[in-house]
Structure formats: structure tokens, C-alpha cells
Amino acid sequence: MRFGIAVFPGTWSDRDCAHAVGLDGHQAVMLWHKDRELHGVDCVILPGGFSYGDYLRCGAVARFAPLMESVADFARRGGLVWGICNGFQILCEAHLLPGALLRNASLQFRCAPAWLRVDTTESPFTASCRVGDVLQIPVSHGEGRYVADQATLDQLEREERVLFRYTRPDGGPVGAASPNGSLRDIAGIVNHDGNVLGMMPHPERACEPLLGSADGMRLFRSVARSMEREGTAAGVG
Amino acid sequence: MAVSGAAAPAQLPDAGVLAEVALSADEYRLAVRRLERAPSEVELGVIGALWSEHCGYKTSKPLLGRLPTRGPGVLQGPGENAGAVDIGEGLAVVFKIESHNHPSAIEPYQGAATGVGGILRDVFTMGARPVALLDSLRFGPHDEPRQRWLCDGVVAGIGGYGNCIGVPTVGGEIYFDDSYRHNCLVNAMCVGVIEHSRLTRASAAGPGNPVLLVGADTGRDGIHGATFASVELDESSEERRPAVQVGNPFLEKCLMEACLELAGDPRVVAVQDLGAAGLASSTAELAHRGGCGIEVDVAQVSRRERGMTAYEVMLSESQERMLLVVQAGAEDAVRAVFDRWDLHSDIVGRITDTARLVVRDGDAVVCDLPLEMLIDEVPLRHPASRPPAATPALLAHDPLAERPPWPAGEALLRLLGSPNIGSRRPIFRRYDHQVGDDTVIAPGADAALLRIKETSLALALTTDGNARYGVLDPRRGAAIAVAEAARNLSALGAEPVAVTNCLNFGNPEKPEVFWQLQQAVEGMSEACEALGTPVVSGNVSLYNDTTGVSIDPTPVIGMVGRLEDARRHVRAALAAPGDSVALVGPIAAELGGSEYQRLAHAVNAGPRPELDLGLEARVQALVRAAVAAGLLHSAHDCAEGGLAVALAESAILGGLGCRLELAEAEASGPPSQGAGILFGESQSRFVISYSGESALQLAQLAQEHRVPFRVLGTVGGDRIVIGQIVDVSLADARTAYDDALTGPATATVGHG
Numbered sequence: 001m002r003f004g005i006a007v008f009p010g011t012w013s014d015r016d017c018a019h020a021v022g023l024d025g026h027q028a029v030m031l032w033h034k035d036r037e038l039h040g041v042d043c044v045i046l047p048g049g050f051s052y053g054d055y056l057r058c059g060a061v062a063r064f065a066p067l068m069e070s071v072a073d074f075a076r077r078g079g080l081v082w083g084i085c086n087g088f089q090i091l092c093e094a095h096l097l098p099g100a101l102l103r104n105a106s107l108q109f110r111c112a113p114a115w116l117r118v119d120t121t122e123s124p125f126t127a128s129c130r131v132g133d134v135l136q137i138p139v140s141h142g143e144g145r146y147v148a149d150q151a152t153l154d155q156l157e158r159e160e161r162v163l164f165r166y167t168r169p170d171g172g173p174v175g176a177a178s179p180n181g182s183l184r185d186i187a188g189i190v191n192h193d194g195n196v197l198g199m200m201p202h203p204e205r206a207c208e209p210l211l212g213s214a215d216g217m218r219l220f221r222s223v224a225r226s227m228e229r230e231g232t233a234a235g236v237g
Numbered sequence: 238m239a240v241s242g243a244a245a246p247a248q249l250p251d252a253g254v255l256a257e258v259a260l261s262a263d264e265y266r267l268a269v270r271r272l273e274r275a276p277s278e279v280e281l282g283v284i285g286a287l288w289s290e291h292c293g294y295k296t297s298k299p300l301l302g303r304l305p306t307r308g309p310g311v312l313q314g315p316g317e318n319a320g321a322v323d324i325g326e327g328l329a330v331v332f333k334i335e336s337h338n339h340p341s342a343i344e345p346y347q348g349a350a351t352g353v354g355g356i357l358r359d360v361f362t363m364g365a366r367p368v369a370l371l372d373s374l375r376f377g378p379h380d381e382p383r384q385r386w387l388c389d390g391v392v393a394g395i396g397g398y399g400n401c402i403g404v405p406t407v408g409g410e411i412y413f414d415d416s417y418r419h420n421c422l423v424n425a426m427c428v429g430v431i432e433h434s435r436l437t438r439a440s441a442a443g444p445g446n447p448v449l450l451v452g453a454d455t456g457r458d459g460i461h462g463a464t465f466a467s468v469e470l471d472e473s474s475e476e477r478r479p480a481v482q483v484g485n486p487f488l489e490k491c492l493m494e495a496c497l498e499l500a501g502d503p504r505v506v507a508v509q510d511l512g513a514a515g516l517a518s519s520t521a522e523l524a525h526r527g528g529c530g531i532e533v534d535v536a537q538v539s540r541r542e543r544g545m546t547a548y549e550v551m552l553s554e555s556q557e558r559m560l561l562v563v564q565a566g567a568e569d570a571v572r573a574v575f576d577r578w579d580l581h582s583d584i585v586g587r588i589t590d591t592a593r594l595v596v597r598d599g600d601a602v603v604c605d606l607p608l609e610m611l612i613d614e615v616p617l618r619h620p621a622s623r624p625p626a627a628t629p630a631l632l633a634h635d636p637l638a639e640r641p642p643w644p645a646g647e648a649l650l651r652l653l654g655s656p657n658i659g660s661r662r663p664i665f666r667r668y669d670h671q672v673g674d675d676t677v678i679a680p681g682a683d684a685a686l687l688r689i690k691e692t693s694l695a696l697a698l699t700t701d702g703n704a705r706y707g708v709l710d711p712r713r714g715a716a717i718a719v720a721e722a723a724r725n726l727s728a729l730g731a732e733p734v735a736v737t738n739c740l741n742f743g744n745p746e747k748p749e750v751f752w753q754l755q756q757a758v759e760g761m762s763e764a765c766e767a768l769g770t771p772v773v774s775g776n777v778s779l780y781n782d783t784t785g786v787s788i789d790p791t792p793v794i795g796m797v798g799r800l801e802d803a804r805r806h807v808r809a810a811l812a813a814p815g816d817s818v819a820l821v822g823p824i825a826a827e828l829g830g831s832e833y834q835r836l837a838h839a840v841n842a843g844p845r846p847e848l849d850l851g852l853e854a855r856v857q858a859l860v861r862a863a864v865a866a867g868l869l870h871s872a873h874d875c876a877e878g879g880l881a882v883a884l885a886e887s888a889i890l891g892g893l894g895c896r897l898e899l900a901e902a903e904a905s906g907p908p909s910q911g912a913g914i915l916f917g918e919s920q921s922r923f924v925i926s927y928s929g930e931s932a933l934q935l936a937q938l939a940q941e942h943r944v945p946f947r948v949l950g951t952v953g954g955d956r957i958v959i960g961q962i963v964d965v966s967l968a969d970a971r972t973a974y975d976d977a978l979t980g981p982a983t984a985t986v987g988h989g
Contacts, residue, residue, distance in 0.1 A: 009578060010487050012403025016674040019690065048672075050401045053487025109396050111669045140669045142400070205671050210688060210804060212677075 001026040001224050004041030006071070006087070008033040008062050013048035013084060013204060020204035020220060021045075033065040042227050043080040044071050046087025048140070048202060058101065058143050059089035068094060080124060080223060081196045085141055088188075088198030097191055097198045098156070099148030105181025109142040113212070114179050114201050116164040116187050117171055123190055124226035125197045126163055128218050134171045135164075135215035137201040139179045144200040146182035146189075156189055164188035164199055240277045241601045248275070257461065258285025264616050271610050279548045279596060279604040284611065286461075286514035286552060287521060290779050293615035296745045297777040300758045308771040310734065316526075318359040318439055318510060319429075320773025322735045324799050326692050329433050331365035334373070334426035334700070334737045334795040336778035340481040341423040345390025349423050350398040350484040354556050356427040357404060358510035361493045362559070364437035364500030365429030368673055369687055370399050372409035372425050373700040373739070373793045377418030379656035379978070384413065387421050394484075395425070396667045401486035402493065405676055406668035407685035409700050413656045416704060419783035424739045424776075426795040428698055430689060435501030439509040441527035441562045444590040446506055448520070448533060449561040449568070451575050451582040452492045456541030458482045459515070459554025469744055469782040488557040491578040496559060498574050504567035511558040517551045519560050520586070521594050525608040532595040533586030535603075547598040562588055622755055623748035631709055634842035636828035637907040642837050645881070645902070645915055645962040650973045652878040652916060653885055657832055659977020677803060681890075683728040683874050688803040695803035697731030699796050703877070704789035705830040709845040711753040712760035714830075715792045717846065719764035720853045720920060724874040726798030727857035728923060729806045730864030736765055737795040738775040743787020745779050753790040754779075761792060767850035768857075770796065807864050809873035811891030811926050814953040816870055818895055819935070820880065822856050822922030823945050826906070826913025832877040833916035846920050852944070853921040859942040860923050868931040868938070875922040881915040881963065883924045884949075888957050889971050896958045897950030903960050911962060926952055 003021045007014045007030050018028035029039050033051075038044065051062035062068065068090070075081045075096055083091040091097040104110055115136055118129040129135070148156070156162050164187040166174040174185050180200070188199030203216030249255075255265055258281055268284050269275055276284060287293055294301065306314040312329050313321035319333035337352025353370060360367045372395055377384040388411075399406045404427070441448075459482035499505050509523040516533065524531035535550040545553075563571045568584060575582045589595070594611065596604035643651065652658055665680035677695060678686035684699035701722035707714030723733040738761065743750040765772055781788040800806060811818075828834050829843030863869050871891065875883040880899075888895055902914040927935060932948075939946035955967045 009491050010401070012490070012672055016672065019674055049403060050487060050490075053401065053485070055487070109400055109667045109669070111400075111671060112666050138671055140400075140671060202671070205674055207674075210677055211671075211674065212679075 001227055002029055002041045003027070004029045004031045004038055004044040006031045006033065006044065006046045006067055008049065008051035008065060010051045010053050011047055011049035013202065016204045017045050017047045020207045020216070023207055023217070024220060024224065026224060031067055033067045036066050036070045038070050038074055043082060043223055044074060046081065046083040046090050048085030048087065051086055051090065057093065059086060059093040062090045063094040072096060075196050078193065078195050082125065083198040084202060084204065085200055088200055089143065091196060091198045096196050097189060098152045099146055101143050102145045102147055103143050104145055110179045111140040112138065112179055114139045115167050115169045116201060117167040119162050119165060120160045122160060123163055123194055124223055125219055126222050127226050128222040132171065134167060134169065135218065136213040137203050137206045137216050139201045141200055144180040144182065146186045148183065153184055159192070161190045162186055163190055163197065239602065240280065240605050241603055258282055259289055260285050264288060267616055271614065277603055279551055280606055282548050282552050283517040283604055283606060286517045287611040288615050290777065291513050292518050294777055295615050296618045296620060296779060297740065297754065299617055299619065300755055303758050303762050304772045305762055305765050306771050306773065308735065308769070311771055311773055312433065312436065314773050315775060318362045320735065320737060321363065321436060322773060322797070324694060324734070326694065327432055328689065329431050329436060330428060330696060330797055331360050331363050331431060332426065332428040332737055332795065332797055333359050333774040334424050334739045334793065335359065335776040336739050336741060337423045337425065338420065338741065338778050338781055341391055342421050344481040345387045346394035346397065347481055347483050349391040349394030351482045351556055352423050352425045353395055353398040354484045354486065354489050355512050356425045357402065357489065357493065358512065360427045360429040361496050362439060362508050362510045364435045365431035366497055367404045367427050367429045368675060369428040369685065369698055370404055370406045370425065371698055371700050371795065372406065372423070373702060374409065374411040375417040375422035375791060376413050378415060379413040384418065391421070391423055392664050392667055398484055398486045400669045402490045403672050405670045405672050407670050407676055407687065408680050408698055411661065411664065414704065416789040419786065420781045420788050422741050422791060424741070424793050426700055426737060428696065428797060431500070437500055437505065437508050439507050439523055439526060441507050441523045441529045441531065441588050443506060443564070444529060444588050446562050446565050446588045447568050447584045448531065448586040448588065449563055449571065449582050450538060450585045451559045451561060451580055453485065453488055453555050453557040454539045454541040454581065455550055455553045456555045457545060457549055457553060460549055460552045469780050482554050482556050484556050491580055492557055492559060495575050495578040495580055499571065504564045504571055506562040506564060509560045511560060513554065515551065515553045515555070521608055521611050523560060523562065524588065524594065525612045530589035530591035530593045530608065531586060532589050532597065534597040534599065536599045537583050537585045539581055539583055547596060547603045551596060620746050620751040621748040622752040624752050625749040631842045632844060636834055636843035637826060637909045637913050639838055640908045641912045645911060646965045648833065648837065648912060648916060649881050649885060649963055649965060650969060651836055652832060652882050653970055654973035654977045655832055655836060656977050658878050658882060659974045661978070663978045678729065678806070678808065682809055683725040686729055686800065686806055693802050695800040697726040697729050697798035697800060699725040700793055701725060702791055702793035704791040705841050706845045707757065707790040707792070708841055709830050711756040711790045713845050713848060714790065715757035715760035716764035716848055716850070717920060718792055718794045719761055719768065720848060720850070721874065721876060722794040722796035723768050723770060724857060726796060727860050728809065728872045728874045729800065730861055731798030731800040732861060733768060733770045733796055733798045735797055736770045736772045738772055739793040740777045741781055741788065741791040741793060742779050744782045747787065750787050757790055757792045764850060768854055805865060807869045807872050809887050809890050810871055811887045811893040811895065811952045812870035813928065814893060816926045816928055816952040817932060818897060818924065818926050818949045818952060820922060820947045820949055821859060821925055821939065821944060823919060824901055824914065824947065825917060825919040826910055827917040827919050828909060828913045831879065831916060831918045833879070833912060846918050848920045855942045856921045856923065856944050859938055859944045863935060863938055868935055869925050869927050871926045873924045875924060877918060879916040879918050880922065880924070881959065885957050885970050887924055888967060889974050893952050894954035894956045894967050895950060895952050896954060898960050899949060900960070903962055
């Protein structure tokens with residue numbers, strides 16, 4: 001499989017994502033922000049970082065990058081787009097996902113282990129998980145508090161588009177231990193068609209037991225397995 | 238060559254002019270004699286900057302020669318932007334620590350942020366990708382609101398820069414003490430990794446080669462930063478806020494990626510970052526290292542604001558700038574790399590064979606100085622040296638004769654709740670400590686551990702320093718800093734490799750301070766020699782005084798260790814019920830300089846802990862051997878708070894209690910005998926745990942290494958029990974430990 005990894009100036013999880021993708025022998029293709037070419041990749045990852053410095057709202061400048069036109073087009077045609085951390089922020093700014101990511105409730109940056117409960121496996125991103133699985137995947141962000149209006153939140157739940165919620169390690173409600181105070185403890189959501197995922201936690205940092213958790217690998221494997229089964233790439237590449 | 242703006246030679250400039258460039262009248266006269274004319278305005282600024290303590294080490298240079306800087310693995314010792322040491326597999330680790338104390342005392346966020354930015358540049362200038370940052374911080378008492386404000390600003394600044402640029406902050410240390418109330422310390426360390434063949438030096442070559450200035454435009458920020466760092470702070474220091482630079486981590490991220498793309502490229506002859514004293518020092522040092530001369534035209538330098546003089550352009554400390562010497566003809570190709578990252582570059586000059594620094598402003602020559610004079614002929618100061626008069630009285634104090642104010646269990650909880658001991662999580666969770674995907678052991682342990690991808694290797698990293706011992710005996714204090722840093726690395730199983738140091742001291746023109754500095758360098762040298770860890774880079778921060786009061790002598794050690802197999806490490810946390818707990822190293826009752834003494838008696842007096850460097854080396858070798866043989870389930874070094882705190886920390890981290898016996902703590906003796914055994918900070922010790930089947934082998938190993946080995950008890954339960962004198966619940970211990978840095982500010986003495 002070929003994972004395209006977007007590189008904006010200020011992106012820093014690009015190399016981590018490439019490393020994670022390589023662990024299972026998949027190919028990482030770096031996609032430069034000034035280019036429009038996606039090089040026929042099967043899935044586009046928008047990685048973490050501070051794109052263009054994020055001196056404005058996070059992701060607000062990146063959405064205008066030439067690359068993002070191609071990514072939006074790719075997404076419209078059903079291609080898998082996976083926004084992680086800053087990538088999630090960019091997807092919200094680009095209106096490929098609803099809602100917004102505000103300053104953490106603590107008003108501070110948080111880098112810490114987090115536990116995510118998988119709420120649906122009817123998604124190419126979680127196909128290798130089971131509903132209720134608790135994945136240990138770290139967060140590292142200053143602006144990850146997911147917000148949207150009530151109607152949007154209800155719709156997300158109704159359509160089973162909340163893939164991940166912050167929980168306690170035992171799967172119980174996270175309560176005050178939430179890393180950012182997201183509404184309804186939302187950690188990751190997909191778009192209406194289910195092919196665009198945004199999540200604040202960093203699965204690429206949880207792919208090897210040596211680093212404390214390999215749970216993130218299950219998401220990369222889900223994507224790979226879905227692609228193999230569906231051959232979506234042929235349709236949109 | 239006629240230099241414009243030169244004054245008449247006989248005339249001594251205004252005292253204000255000399256003060257601005259931090260030169261004495263004698264130093265000015267020396268410059269005039271050397272030049273056989275009066276220096277121009279620009280020349281005076283350049284001389285002042287390069288002869289400052291910060292750039293020229295005019296006080297510390299004669300002492301620093303004592304430090305051991307050679308070793309079999311050393312690829313680059315002091316004198317470059319950072320040190321470099323071989324770690325095998327064709328790789329080198331590149332690292333350095335540097336202070337940003339004065340800027341942080343005035344403007345904590347930007348002072349700390351630009352400290353991080355500067356140390357990152359030192360490492361990627363050499364072509365190495367930065368893989369880790371560490372920070373050693375000192376503030377006044379934690380219960381004072383102003384100190385919290387400073388601490389919060391510094392932590393935010395470190396995170397703001399490091400998180401944005403995407404280099405993990407994996408460790409460091411923080412202490413609160415009266416001594417730093419008016420002069421906080423912010424030391425930042427950066428560690429990078431590179432293939433030997435790509436190591437880039439900052440040594441110019443090839444007369445005629447163009448000089449490229451890349452990155453940020455040049456503004457008026459930070460003018461005289463180097464000289465500002467070389468004088469004492471006083472009430473007017475707040476007005477010097479313009480001398481503090483403002484950081485742009487996004488720009489530096491782009492600069493870093495572009496420079497790393499060019500690392501090892503033969504078209505790039507040399508790279509030098511712009512730090513203290515900006516273009517003045519970077520051009521001079523770059524050319525002088527290569528035995529060349531250099532000529533720059535300030536008119537070619539892109540400016541952030543109009544009307545800047547040549548003087549301001551040369552001395553600006555605008556951040557995120559880099560100087561490159563490029564092969565003639567390769568300018569366009571090299572500039573294309575920077576263009577791709579949307580970075581501005583100017584050709585500002587060329588390398589010459591004159592051994593002079595010539596600065597033009599268009600057609601006018603405004604500076605023409607011999608490089609030898611600027612760098613090799615820095616007028617050294619040899620201040621008087623004298624031990625502080627109060628020291629003998631301090632040393633005569635007998636801490637064991639004091640009556641303990643608390644039972645041992647309560648003392649343990651108070652120590653765990655001390656801001657100098659308790660959990661650092663409220664700080665390190667604000668730093669991205671994982672980006673890069675290499676962090677095996679995150680902050681909160683004895684040392685951080687980072688694996689190196691595509692190898693089996695890992696790097697262990699730590700910073701250490703304890704000024705309380707230094708007050709009593711600066712020589713021993715510095716040696717202990719080295720020993721403890723090495724112990725932190727050995728606790729994981731890593732072999733200490735090399736050292737970077739930051740010497741934070743007061744005004745060396747005071748004989749007592751200079752004596753402390755001399756003693757500390759001696760102690761540091763002795764310990765580095767004994768433990769086989771050469772000093773490959775470092776920084777000196779003097780004049781840490783405010784309104785005449787000096788900080789306690791604070792040598793900070795940054796140390797890098799190497800682990801052959803990243804998987805073969807242990808942590809500090811107790812691992813399994815039923816395991817045995819043992820102490821490796823001596824049992825003694827030494828309370829002088831301890832955290833217990835500060836909390837219980839609010840003094841720092843008495844004999845400082847003993848340090849037998851031979852025993853230290855053997856104890857550490859034993860622990861490393863035991864880790865390598867897979868015999869240990871945990872290892873934790875005994876530091877502040879002594880044996881009892883080390884045991885409690887291992888218990889808290891592992892979520893497991895322990896039941897131990899320590900007869901010496903209950904034996905009859907002077908009033909504080911028990912406290913001394915439990916909380917004294919005797920050196921060369923580890924608390925370890927292991928399963929029963931390893932016991933025999935461990936005891937044998939200890940005997941082979943001639944190291945005291947004492948079984949204390951077993952892991953289990955939910956209480957920490959030591960004989961009849963300590964019995965606290967794990968939950969209480971954890972609460973005290975976790976809340977140490979989050980409790981409310983209680984003191985009302987705000988501004989100072």
C-alpha cells in the first residue's frame with residue numbers, strides 16, 4: 001500500500017508517520033504542500049505539527065495550500081484521508097469535517113497517554129478493532145477540545161460517526177481526566193461518507209511495544225486491510 | 238584601509254559608551270595600542286562583544302583548560318558549536334547545554350524560548366538532526382507568586398518553542414531555592430544524531446567563497462545581548478527588556494529542515510549559527526577557525542526595519558539566522574534549497590585570506606580588525622580568589638545534633654511533597670516529549686531513554702546539579718553533580734559517555750565567587766576523569782547577581798550515555814510483588830546540604846556528603862552489569878531525600894508497597910541519627926529490586942565489584958513500611974508526591 005503523507009512547513013509528525021507506515025512494509029510518499037500531485041497514493045495522511053506556524057487559528061492557513069485542493073478532491077471521490085492532530089484541525093478548517101478544535105480546557109499544552117474507546121468498527125479506520133476496545137494512544141496538543149453545536153453532535157452520534165472517545169484505561173467515562181475537555185469526550189470523527197477521519201491522538205506514536213504501546217498499529221492495519229479488500233484506490237487514485 | 242567613524246586615539250570615550258560595550262578603560266587602551274589607532278564605533282561594538290565573558294570567556298578561559306576534553310570516542314571537543322562523540326554504527330551524538338538566565342529573568346517566556354532556539358541551532362549547525370531537548374531550571378521559593386509567574390512563563394516558553402518545532406523535551410530538572418529569587422537559571426540542552434560523514438564544521442575555507450546569510454531578517458532586537466549577559470542585573474534591568482530577543486520557532490523549523498537537507502553537501506564549506514553578538518561574533522569565529530579572513534557588507538543584509546546603522550546590524554541578535562560559506566559558483570544551487578522552504582537568503586560577503594574582519598556599509602569601510610586580536614587576544618582577567626569567610630562555621634555545624642521536628646513517616650511525606658522532590662508531571666506534560674517516535678523512557682525517571690531507529694542502540698540523557706552541596710564545598714558539589722548525572726544513566730543500564738556543562742556562578746570579580754568557580758572546575762574535572770566522561774562542550778554564565786547578591790554556585794552537568802541494546806534497560810518503578818529490595822552502596826547518616834535539612838531546619842550547614850569516586854565508579858559498573866545480565870526488575874538512584882525517598886519513589890511509580898528493615902535507622906545515637914540514615918543524601922547508592930532467583934548472582938556480582946550490598950526487604954502490599962519507624966500508605970505518599978507542584982501559592986512576599 002502507498003500512504004501519502006502531507007508535508008506543510010511546520011509539520012513534524014511526517015517522519016513519524018512514514019516510520020509507522022514502514023513498520024508493516026507499506027510505502028510512504030511525502031506530499032509537498034506546494035504540489036497538487038498525489039502520486040496515486042491509497043490513503044492521504046495529514047500529520048501533526050504546527051503548519052505554517054499556526055500563528056493564526058490552527059490549520060487556518062494550511063487549508064489554502066495547493067495540496068489541499070487535491071486532497072479535498074480526493075476525499076470527494078471517496079479516497080481515504082486521515083487527519084491526525086494538526087491534520088484534524090486542518091480538516092475542520094477545510095470543512096471536510098464538522099466542528100472545531102479549541103484551546104484545551106486546561107489552557108495548557110498536554111502531552112500524555114490517552115485511552116480511546118472504539119465506538120464503531122463500521123469504518124475502514126477501525127475495521128480491525130472490536131467495538132468497546134480501549135486503545136492506548138498518546139495525545140500531544142494545545143488545541144484539541146472538540147466542539148460543535150448540539151444538532152451536529154447529535155447527528156454525529158446518530159450516524160455512528162464518532163469513532164473514538166476518551167475514556168479511562170478501563171473504558172469507563174473519562175470525566176475530569178479528559179486531556180482537553182472535548183464535548184462528549186470526542187477524540188475522533190469521520191465525515192458523512194466515512195472516508196475522512198480526524199483524530200487528535202497520535203496513533204503513529206503507538207506502533208511499537210518498546211515505545212509503550214502498539215495499539216496505534218491496529219488503525220494502520222485496519223486501513224491496509226480495508227484497502228486490500230475494497231481496492232478503493234483503483235477507483236480514486 | 239581607512240576606517241570611517243574612528244575617534245582620535247588619545248581620547249578615552251565617554252564612560253557611558255564603554256559601559257554599553259562592557260569594556261574597562263584598560264581594555265579600551267589595550268585595543269587602541271593593538272590597533273595603533275582608536276577603534277570606530279562599529280569596531281568598538283565588535284571588540285566589546287567578542288571580548289565579553291559570554292563570547293570571549295575572559296575570566297573563565299584560564300580555568301577551563303583544566304577540564305578533561307579528550308577521550309577515545311570524542312570526535313569534536315569544545316570550540317565548535319557543539320561537541321560530538323562516536324556512539325558506534327557510524328553515528329555520532331552531538332550535544333551542548335547553554336544558559337539563557339538573564340533574558341529569562343526579565344522576560345521569562347521569550348527568554349526561555351530563544352534559549353531553546355539557540356541551543357537547537359548549535360546542534361543542527363553541525364548537520365545533526367536534534368532528537369531531544371532537556372532543561373535545567375532554578376527559581377526562588379515555589380510558594381511565592383512571582384516565582385510561580387517566572388516558572389510558568391519559562392515552562393510555557395520552553396514548550397512553546399520545542400513543541401512547535403517538533404523536537405521532544407525529554408528531561409531536565411527543576412529546583413526552588415532562595416538563592417535564585419532574583420536571578421532564575423534557565424539552561425537548555427540539545428542532543429542530535431548524525432552520521433560521521435555528514436558532520437559539518439564551522440570553519441571557513443577558500444578565499445573568494447561567498448558568505449550567505451539565511452533565515453530571519455535582521456532587526457534591532459537583542460542588541461548587546463552578549464554584553465547584557467556579562468554584567469550583573471539591577472533595578473534598571475527591566476528597562477533592558479529590548480535586549481531580549483523574540484523567537485519564531487516556525488521559521489527555525491524551516492531553517493532546520495533546509496540546513497539538514499544540506500548537511501554533508503560538499504558545496505557547503507561551513508555553517509555557523511548567529512547567536513550572542515550576532516554577525517559580529519559569527520563572522521569572526523567562522524573565519525578565524527579556518528585561518529581565513531572575511532569581508533561583509535551590511536548594506537546587503539535584509540533588514541526588518543529602516544534606518545538601522547552598521548553598528549546595529551553587526552550586533553543585532555535577531556534569532557533564526559544562519560551563516561553559510563558556499564563554494565563559489567554553487568550559490569544558486571544552495572539558495573534554491575532555502576527558496577524551497579520560503580527562506581530568504583542574502584550573499585553578504587566573501588571569505589578572504591587577510592585574517593581580518595572587514596565590514597563595509599556600501600562603499601565605506603566601517604570596521605577592519607585583525608581576527609587574532611578579537612579571538613586569541615581576549616584580555617584575560619585573573620581575579621583574586623578567596624574562600625568565603627562563613628564557610629568554616631557552616632562546616633562546623635553538626636546536623637545530627639538537631640532535634641527532628643517530625644516523626645520519620647511524616648518527614649517522608651513532607652519530603653515527597655517538597656517542590657524539589659515531588660512529581661514533575663505538571664511541568665513535563667506541557668512539553669511534547671514523544672515527537673520523533675524514539676522516546677522509550679519519558680520524563681519523570683532517573684534519565685530519559687531514546688532509541689535510535691535502524692540500530693539496536695539507545696541514548697540515555699540527563700541533566701544534574703545541586704547547589705546546596707556547592708555552598709558548603711563547591712569542589713565536592715561539582716564532583717557530585719557529575720557523579721549523580723552518571724548514576725542517573727547507569728540506573729537505566731546505560732554507559733555514561735560524555736559531558737556538557739554549564740557553569741552558573743555569580744560575579745567573578747568577587748574573590749569568593751572566583752574561588753567557587755575554581756573549586757567547581759577542579760571538582761568537575763576530578764569526577765569526569767574518574768568516571769571516564771570527557772567534557773565536549775559547555776557554556777559559562779557568570780554575573781548571576783542581582784543588586785550585589787550572587788546565586789549559589791550552580792554547575793549543571795548534561796550527560797549522554799549509550800545503551801547497546803535499547804530493550805535492555807530497567808526503570809525506577811517497583812515491578813512485582815514478592816521481589817526483593819536491596820540497597821547497593823554505603824549506609825551513612827549525612828544530613829549536611831540535604832533537602833531534609835532545608836525542610837526541617839531551614840539551614841544548609843554541616844559536612845557535605847562524602848564522595849569516593851572509586852566506589853562511585855564500581856557501584857555504577859555493578860548496576861550496569863546487573864541490568865545487562867537481566868538480573869534487575871528496577872533500579873533507582875538515591876538523590877535528594879535520600880534512601881527513604883528513593884524507596885518511596887520506586888513504590889509510587891510502581892504502584893506497589895514494600896516492607897523493609899533498616900536497623901541502623903532505629904539504633905541509638907545523636908537525635909537526628911535516624912533521619913540521617915533515612916533522609917541523608919549519601920552518594921554512590923541505588924535502590925534495586927529483583928526476583929529471588931537473581932539474589933545469589935547479584936550478591937556475587939556485588940562482591941566482584943567490591944560494593945556494599947544490603948537486602949532491605951520485599952515488594953508488596955499498599956504501604957511503605959520501614960521497621961518500626963516508617964509506615965505510610967501508598968495512597969498518602971502518592972498524593973503528597975503528585976501535588977508537590979500544584980498546591981496553592983502561600984507566601985505573600987510577591988515582588989522582589
